[in-house]
Amino acid sequence: MKVLVINGPNLNLLGLREPHIYGKNTYKDLIEMIEADCREHGDEVSFFQSNHEGAIVDEIQAAYGVYDGIVINPAAYTHTSVAILDALKAIGLPTVEVHISDIRTREQFRHFSYVSMAAKKTIAGEGFDGYLHALRVLREEE
């Protein structure tokens, strides 16, 4: 499987702030964990992180015909971005949404996700392991 892992705004700061919510491991640790898992399963993985909504839309559009699936943590854009939702719907690739924290038990404004309308599954509250869970869901699709 060829998979693209997209992370949205501020996730490059993982491990540097708010460890009580997002853990103490860094974005680099996250990538290394996913790379090791993909190596083990013979999957090809690419990563994209951006703080810019349009850049994420561009990356999703460019994924069409290149990848078999997408794992996305849209971060704050989860709760605001019809543009990311539309891009995911437009390309139609199997997509799994991941949140490190449990957005269902946090502030009310985090309970709603636009992106979930384009995702075959939403995984929340499993920490970094949620990304590995998402990869398992995509593999089941194959």
Ligand code: CA2
């Ligand atoms: O739980 C998640 O993964 C979120 O997608 C993270 C977003 C938040 O807006 C969503 O509601 C839930 C925030 C990412 C910010 O990441 C930081 C990492 C370290 C320090 C500060 C922020």
